[in-house]
Amino acid sequence: MQIVDRLTRVIVWLCRIGAGLAFALLMAAVLIQVVGRTAGSSPVWTEELTRFALLYLVAFGAGLSFRSGDMVNVDVISETLPGNLPWALRLVSAIATVGLCIYLLSSGWKFMTIGKMQTSPALGLPMNFAHFIVWLMLALLALFAGLRILGMLTRTEDGLPTKAEEL
Template sequence: MTHAFKWLEGLCRLLILAAFLVLSGSVLLQVFARTFLSTAPVWTEELTRFCLIYIGALGAGLALRSGDMVNVDLLCENLPGHGPRLLRLLSAVLTAGFALTLLPAAWAYTVVGQRQTAPSLGWRMDFIHISMLVLFLTLALWALVRVFEMLTGRHDGRPIPNSEEL
């Protein structure tokens, strides 16, 4: 199971990189066109927004996985005994619960996009709206993994330090 999660984490990271590269190319094209050409393509701004949406949707689950989400450490870590661990566990359970609760709404939002198109790119909006489904799926998955790891004693729920922090 760990291999599957590592594969999924790698896939999310790769897709974030791809979205970031497309975003960078789009911005560079826009800057170049506005500087050196008489007109700039309109679709670059829309593409940039879509890339930012996907970066956020794919990155939220990874941020939860690594512990890079915003935490209220001042309160949590100063509690006595097992209080901090219990609050981290409760936070992961609530995050998974909220994400799973929002999945049907995200699906309905995605389905609505089948009848809509992006103004300048002409893409069907369900390809963009599905990013919300991706967001809640990955958030729920990584929150459930965190709960599982905390309950089995594999992890205490604290942020995973980066190699630069070691």
């Protein structure tokens, strides 16, 4: 299981770097917008860049929030159930998450390929750069849910959210 733990740490690290870079880009674009507006007019491309950066921030953060428990979760009832029922419900939830994400991956890929025919109006980027975000978020969410399932079935974790310091 050391390989899985090491792989998980690398994936978490890469997602944190991706989220951090997206957030830094978002802050820079907004700063340019604010400074530009006070100086008279802001560059048009900053609006588009802000949207793209925000979407990438969400894509990288979705799996991390699933792992840490920061994603919306209704566990008021499930965690009060007796015995192994909470564990089983967490497992079923992770399996459903993986299943849904894997099912949607092919549609996300089709959505991304449509973007090859379009460019963003202000930045001139191919829109498959923006549409890739949907596929990336689904893939990362499926990966983190799959890692939770693996950990639960090998009894190296109980499926409860991981504390931030353990990420």
